Amino acid sequence: MRAVAVIGYKGSGKTRIAEMLIEGLAERGYRVAAIKHVHGSLKLPESDSARLFRAGAEAVLAVSSEACEFLERRGLELWEALSLVRSYDYVVVEGFKSQFPGYRIVAARTLEEAASFRGPLVLAYSGPVASLEEARSLEAPVIDA
Incomplete structure (x- = not known):
């Protein structure tokens, strides 16, 4: 299993980036699982x-x-959730910005948000920040998805 997290603040485009990543991996024939960090209670459907x-x-x-x-x-800790999906080729983790120990894609609205997540595990930056000319100054690739 390979895992990557999509991290960022609320409203930064994390879910859209995770969707695109999952779609791309699934189209290539990989078995993909997703883990979503939810703050507070789950919003249960009317089922x-x-x-x-x-x-x-x-x-x-x-x-x-x-x-x-x-x-x-x-509730589950991240490691418990990861163990439940260990048989998949890839796991896309949305959220868990301080708990996920691996590579991450940062979704950010501003350069300041992007800078707050700088580090050696950042694979790329995306989200609204990608449309800013100044985003080229970031250390990792910027993907305008």
């Missing part, structure tokens, strides 16, 4: 499985012929 969870079930597993969804009444 029957969510209703069962809200009713107090400790765990709910919704199963169809195309996908499954598992809700459990406990």
Whole structure:
């Protein structure tokens, strides 16, 4: 398993960058998993499985012929989440900016935001900052996606 994180502040384009990365890897035939860091509580859909969870079930597993969804009444550390998807070729991690120990793509709106994530593990910068002429001064490639 190879993992890369897409990190940045809220509204910086992390999800879009993660989507594009996942699409590109999947198109090349790789099996890709994603882990999303959520601040606060999960926003559960208005589905029957969510209703069962809200009713107090400790765990709910919704199963169809195309996908499954598992809700459990406990949080996970990043390393625990990574161990659950270790059989995939790639894992795209969205968020976990201070916990992820590996390579990352920084989504930033401004040069100041980009600079706050500088470091040897940054593979590239993207997001709104990529349209700024001054972004060329950053140490890693800037991708205007």
